[in-house]
Amino acid sequence: MLRFGKFQQKTLTSFQATSFSQRAFLPRNLSIASEEKLFDKILIANRGEIACRVIRTARRLGIKTVAIFSEPDANALHVRMADEAYCVGPAVSAKSYLNIPNILDVIKKSGAQAVHPGYGFLSENAHFVEALDQAGVAFIGPGVVAMHKMGDKIESKKIAKAAGVSIIPGYMGEVRDRDHALQIAHEIGYPVMIKASAGGGGKGMRIAWNDDEALEGFRLSKQESMAAFGDDRLLVEKFIDNPRHIEIQLICDGQGKSLYLPERECSIQRRNQKVLEEAPSTHLDQATRESMGRQAAALATAVGYKSAGTCEFLCDSQRNFYFLEMNTRLQVEHPITEYVTGLDLVELMIRVAAGQKLKINQEDIKIHGWAMEARVYAEDPRRNFLPFVGRLQHYQEPTSTDGSVRVDTGVVEGSEISTNYDPLISKLCTWGPNRDVAIDRLARALDSYVIRGLNHNVCFLRDTIVHPRYRAGRLTTKFIPEEYPNGYKGHVLTPIETHHLLATSAIINFVEQNRLSHGHTPDSAVYVVGVEDNNFRCEIDEEDLNNFSVKLTPTSGGDTITIAVKHTWRPGQLIFEGDLNGEHRIIQFFGTRNYGMQLQFHGTVYDVSVEGEYEHDLRIKYIPEIQTVDTSNSLISPMPGTVVSVNVKVGDKVAFGHELCVLEAMKMQNVLRSTRGGVISKVNVVPGAKVDVDAVLLEFQPEPKP
Numbered sequence: 001m002l003r004f005g006k007f008q009q010k011t012l013t014s015f016q017a018t019s020f021s022q023r024a025f026l027p028r029n030l031s032i033a034s035e036e037k038l039f040d041k042i043l044i045a046n047r048g049e050i051a052c053r054v055i056r057t058a059r060r061l062g063i064k065t066v067a068i069f070s071e072p073d074a075n076a077l078h079v080r081m082a083d084e085a086y087c088v089g090p091a092v093s094a095k096s097y098l099n100i101p102n103i104l105d106v107i108k109k110s111g112a113q114a115v116h117p118g119y120g121f122l123s124e125n126a127h128f129v130e131a132l133d134q135a136g137v138a139f140i141g142p143g144v145v146a147m148h149k150m151g152d153k154i155e156s157k158k159i160a161k162a163a164g165v166s167i168i169p170g171y172m173g174e175v176r177d178r179d180h181a182l183q184i185a186h187e188i189g190y191p192v193m194i195k196a197s198a199g200g201g202g203k204g205m206r207i208a209w210n211d212d213e214a215l216e217g218f219r220l221s222k223q224e225s226m227a228a229f230g231d232d233r234l235l236v237e238k239f240i241d242n243p244r245h246i247e248i249q250l251i252c253d254g255q256g257k258s259l260y261l262p263e264r265e266c267s268i269q270r271r272n273q274k275v276l277e278e279a280p281s282t283h284l285d286q287a288t289r290e291s292m293g294r295q296a297a298a299l300a301t302a303v304g305y306k307s308a309g310t311c312e313f314l315c316d317s318q319r320n321f322y323f324l325e326m327n328t329r330l331q332v333e334h335p336i337t338e339y340v341t342g343l344d345l346v347e348l349m350i351r352v353a354a355g356q357k358l359k360i361n362q363e364d365i366k367i368h369g370w371a372m373e374a375r376v377y378a379e380d381p382r383r384n385f386l387p388f389v390g391r392l393q394h395y396q397e398p399t400s401t402d403g404s405v406r407v408d409t410g411v412v413e414g415s416e417i418s419t420n421y422d423p424l425i426s427k428l429c430t431w432g433p434n435r436d437v438a439i440d441r442l443a444r445a446l447d448s449y450v451i452r453g454l455n456h457n458v459c460f461l462r463d464t465i466v467h468p469r470y471r472a473g474r475l476t477t478k479f480i481p482e483e484y485p486n487g488y489k490g491h492v493l494t495p496i497e498t499h500h501l502l503a504t505s506a507i508i509n510f511v512e513q514n515r516l517s518h519g520h521t522p523d524s525a526v527y528v529v530g531v532e533d534n535n536f537r538c539e540i541d542e543e544d545l546n547n548f549s550v551k552l553t554p555t556s557g558g559d560t561i562t563i564a565v566k567h568t569w570r571p572g573q574l575i576f577e578g579d580l581n582g583e584h585r586i587i588q589f590f591g592t593r594n595y596g597m598q599l600q601f602h603g604t605v606y607d608v609s610v611e612g613e614y615e616h617d618l619r620i621k622y623i624p625e626i627q628t629v630d631t632s633n634s635l636i637s638p639m640p641g642t643v644v645s646v647n648v649k650v651g652d653k654v655a656f657g658h659e660l661c662v663l664e665a666m667k668m669q670n671v672l673r674s675t676r677g678g679v680i681s682k683v684n685v686v687p688g689a690k691v692d693v694d695a696v697l698l699e700f701q702p703e704p705k706p
Helices: 048-060 077-081 100-110 126-135 144-151 153-162 178-188 211-229 286-302 334-341 345-353 435-448 458-465 479-483 495-516 613-622
Strands: 002-004 007-011 041-044 064-070 084-089 114-116 192-196 205-208 234-238 244-253 258-270 273-279 306-315 321-327 370-377 394-396 405-409 424-432 450-452 524-531 534-544 547-554 561-567 575-580 583-593 596-601 604-611 634-636 641-646 659-665 668-673 678-683 696-701
Touching: 041 048, 041 100, 048 064, 048 077, 048 345, 048 405, 048 424, 064 077, 064 100, 084 100, 100 126, 114 345, 126 144, 144 153, 153 234, 153 286, 153 321, 178 192, 178 211, 178 234, 192 211, 205 211, 211 234, 211 659, 211 668, 244 286, 244 345, 258 286, 258 334, 258 479, 273 334, 273 458, 286 306, 286 321, 306 345, 334 345, 334 370, 334 405, 334 424, 370 435, 370 458, 424 435, 435 458, 435 583, 495 524, 495 534, 495 547, 495 561, 495 575, 495 583, 495 596, 495 604, 524 613, 604 613, 659 696
Parallel strands: 041 064, 041 114, 064 084
Antiparallel strands: 002 007, 007 084, 192 205, 192 234, 244 258, 244 306, 258 273, 273 370, 306 321, 370 424, 394 450, 405 424, 524 534, 524 604, 534 547, 547 561, 561 575, 575 583, 583 596, 596 604, 634 696, 641 659, 659 668, 678 696
16 A cells, blocks of 8 residues: 555556446447547546446546545445545545545546546535636536536526426525525415525425424524535425426537436435436326426526536426426436436546537437336335444345346445445346336345345335335325335235245255255154244145245144245355245345244345244243333434434423434434423433434433323
C-alpha cells in the first residue's frame, strides 16, 4: 500500500469476480459504438453497487478506473474492482464521499480525466461540477446550468410549467417557516406533501392530512433535508391521493437530441422510497406513454440538458399525469430500462460526456419484453422496515444460464452493512418476454438468494410479487399500507406449503443421518415433525437416492397426506430444490437447531422440529418452554442509530401515540411513539447518543388508576 499524505492508494491490476459475467449482460444491444476518442481514466465518486456498475462498463470500454473510499470501506468490492483506489476520509459522508477538496486532490493525483458521480452523494451537487469545470475535468452528467435549474424542485416546477409540462398544484416558492407552511396547506387543501427542495430518495418528505401533521412534517423534513443534502429549503404541494409513480428515462447529448426511453413503474414504496420497479408499466397505453415522453424530452430541451436524467410523474386512474421532479443523474432502477431497450446507459453517459453525439434516434427505441427490479435491503419488514446492520456470513447470489437474472451489488460474503450508509444489499433484476414470466423468474431468484447474518426484506418482496393484486398490475403508491394495514408479519403458510415444508425437513434429516452413519441407515424412518404448532407423524420411505415417499398424519388426528418428493439435495448444500407432488419448491437450509432445523421458505425463516417419536414425547413431558421477557414497560430501540431528540422527561405523563424521541439511522429520522399510556420513570439516553438495536431507551410505569 502506498501512502500519499492523508490519502491511501490501493492499486489492483486484476480482480476476478466470476458472478459478474451474470450481471453485465443485456438481452439485445442497439448499435451505439463509435470510433471517436473516449477517456483513458475516470474516477467514480461513489461507493457500493453503483460504483461497481460503472466500473464494469468502463472496463468493457477499455477505460481505467479510480475508486474513492472511506476508512470503513477500505476492503469494499468497488475498491477491489477498480484499477486504483484512494481513501478520502473517515466514515462520515461529509468528510469522505461528500468531501469535495479531498476528491479533487485524488483526481489530480490519479490523473483522472472525468468523473462519474453515480447517484446520491455529489451526483446532483452543482458546486462539485463547477469545481470540476475549473480543473478541466469532465463530469459524466449534466451541466451546471441544467443541474441548478432541475435540481431545485421549486425552480424546476416553474420551468416545467413554462415548457408545457403538466404540474402538481402547489406553492411555487420556498416555504419561509412553520406558519407559512400551514398557510400554504390551508390554501391548497389537505392532504399536502412537504418535501425538500434539494435531493431526493424519499428523504425530507412527509405527507400531512391536518395541521398537527403539517407542523411535525415541516420540522422533520427540514432536519432530514439539512442532514442529507446540506439544504433545508422546503416546498409544499398538493398530495395526489392513490396515484401511481411512473418515470421517464431520458438520454440527451446536448447537441440537439433529447430521447425518451420506455417508462418505469415505481409505485411500490415504503417511507417514500422505492422497493419494487418494473418496465414498462401495466397502466400506460401507447398514447399516454408518448405524451409523457414528449413532455419529458421537451423539459430536457428547455434547459439544455445532456447525459442521462429522469422525469418523475404521478399518474391517476384516468392516466392524467403530473410532473413531480427531474433527477439529474442516473437512477437506482436504471437496469430494468437497460433490460427492455438493450442500451447501456452508463456507456451512453460516458460517450456524451466525451462530446459524442447519440447514434440512435427516437424511432430506434422499442420495448422488448418486461423487466422487474427488487431492491434487497438489510432491514426488518416485520418491524416497519427498520434498517438492520450486521455482517454477511453467507452470501450466494441467484444466477441464470440465459442472462435473465441480473444482480447489481457492492457486497460479497464477509461484507458489513453498517449505520454509516444506505442498507441496500443489491438490486435483483429479471427479464422475461412478458410480465408473468419476469415475475416468476424474480420469485425463483428470490427463493435462491442466500443472505445470512442479518435481516433482509426478501420475504416481503417474495410475498408482494405473488400477491393477486400485484400480479394483476393494480398498483398505487398506497399498495403497502392498504395490503398490510397492520404491518407485514411474514409469510403465512398455506396447508399445502406446511406439508411441503415438513416433508422437506424430514428428508433433509434423513439424508443427513444417512451421511453420519456412512449409509447404514434403514430405507425408512418415522419422525414427529412440526412448524407453528402444526405437528404431524411423518413416515418416510426412500425409493432411491433422489426419490422419497413421505406420509404426514396430524398428531391431533385426521387424514394422512402422501407426498412424492424428487430432489438432488446433499449434505452441505444451502439450497434444497425439488418437486413435491409435481410442484417445484426452493427451500433454504439454515442448519440444525434444538429438536430440528431452520428452513427458509418464501423468504421467511421457520423453526421446524424433527424428532423421533420417543424423543418428542420426552421433550413435551419434561422440558418446559422458554418464557419470553416482558418489555411492555420499556421503549426498545428498533434499530441501531443516533438519538436526535428526547421529548419527554422523568415524571411526564404520556398517552398512546405521544412522541417520545427521534432516532436517526441510514440518514432517515424515525419518530418513536408511545404504544400505551403511562408515566415516564427513567430516561436512559440523551441527544447525540449512539444506541444498538433492542437498547432500552426509556422506561415507564402504567398511569395510576383514579
